[in-house]
Amino acid sequence: MGSEVLLEVKDLSVGFGGQGVVHHAVRGISFEIRAGETLGLVGESGSGKSATSLALLRLLPEGARVGGTIRFDGEDLLALPEEAMRRRRGREIAMIFQEPMTALNPVMRVGTQIAEAVEAHHPEMGRKAVWARVLEAMEEVGLPEVERRAKDYPHQFSGGQRQRILIAMAIVNRPRLLIADEPTTALDVTVQAQILELLRELRREHGLAMLFISHDLAVVSQVADRVAVMQRGEIVEQAEAGTLFREPQHAYTRRLLASAPTMTTNRELPLATI
Ligand SMILES: Nc1ncnc2c1ncn2[C@@H]1O[C@H](COP(=O)(O)OP(=O)(O)O)[C@@H](O)[C@H]1O
Ligand SMILES: [Mg+2]
Incomplete structure (x- = not known):
């Protein structure tokens, strides 16, 4: 695993609203992700996880106030x-979100949608190469x-x-960082x-770094090297996954x-997977 810092977030804050009342969704959080590393971000609903991921991608709605610094590959x-x-x-930097159905265009063939993701970044590629x-x-x-x-079409899957299709779309351009915001929350346990x-x-094969976000610590424990725990906009604890659980x-x-529901049924799970 590479040891260079790929993503460096310092004192990140996100505020919503204006003219007087600003709701501080993220309150000065700092973390790093190294090349090939998976950081889990966990916290209950409303703690600011999605606001954080959207801030990293600069996809927050207009009017949101973002403070601090976000360095990706030094930039x-x-x-x-x-x-x-x-x-x-x-x-x-690619992303996958919770709801595979809303992220896919229902009236477009899935292959065409993945092809669009390729073409958006590789206009020079020919049709055949894109399809391959x-x-x-x-x-x-x-x-x-x-x-x-x-x-x-999406409804035929x-x-x-459908979540696999979104992951294909996310990795097709070989990103170095994948932001996965509750990617499995809408799925049943087996899936x-x-x-x-x-x-x-994917991480093993491509050395993909990941920010894996979930409200479920048991799920995070199955993929993360390190875990940051978020509560009301702040990171209250950050540690190696094994240490955090022990x-x-x-x-x-x-x-x-x-x-964590899956953890109470199998307490050995997080340690066994690390
Ligand atoms: N576009 C928005 N406008 C106003 N408030 C928002 C917006 N998006 C999120 N919030 C608020 O910011 C806080 C954090 O939300 P969010 O980041 O979605 O939490 P999480 O992903 O951890 O469930 C919540 O209080 C939420 O209501
Ligand atoms: Mg969220």
């Missing part, structure tokens, strides 16, 4: 012109009969397969486990541990 993302940011988004890249990405995420299925295994595999320092972390 200050918050200072980049929008056009330069667009070139990095989806190519260097599409099929390769679909194979890589474990979709069956890719040549035939590439021509199907199961929930888990969730398969998607987590896929993410681990010796949680913060009361909030202990509460999350106790309430």
Whole structure:
């Protein structure tokens, strides 16, 4: 695993609203992700996880106030012109979100949607090369009969397969950082486990760094090297995954541990996977 710092977030804050009342969703958080490393970001609903991920991609709604610094590969993302940011988004930094159905266009063949992701960053590539890249990405995420299925529409796939399609779209340009915001929350437990295994595999094969976000500490424990615990906009604890589970320092972390559903049924799970 590489040891160079890929993403360096310092004192990041996000505020919503204006004219007097500003809601501080993120309150000065700092963390790093090294090349090839997975950082888990965990916290209950409303703690500021999604606001953080959107800030990293500069996808927050207009009017949101962002403070602090975000360095990706040494470059200050918050200072980049929008056009330069667009070139990095989806190519260097890719993302997958919770709801595979809303992220896919229902009336466009899935292969075409993945092809658009390639073409957005590689206008120089010919149609054949793009299509070959599409099929390769679909194979890589474990979709069956890719040549035939590439021509199907999103509703012809199961929930888990749709999430695989989104992952294919995210990795097709070989990003260095993948931001996964609750990527398995909408899936049932069996499918969730398969998607987590896929993410681990992609990481092994491509040295992909990941920010893995979930409200479920048990899920995070299955993929993260390190875990940052977020509560009301702040990171209250940050540690190696194994350490965090063995010796949680913060009361909030202990509460999350106790309430993680999959963990109470199998306490050995997080340690066994590390
Ligand atoms: N676009 C927005 N406008 C106003 N408030 C928002 C907006 N997005 C999120 N918030 C608020 O910011 C806080 C953090 O939200 P979010 O980052 O979505 O939490 P999480 O992803 O951890 O569940 C919440 O209180 C939420 O209501
Ligand atoms: Mg969220």
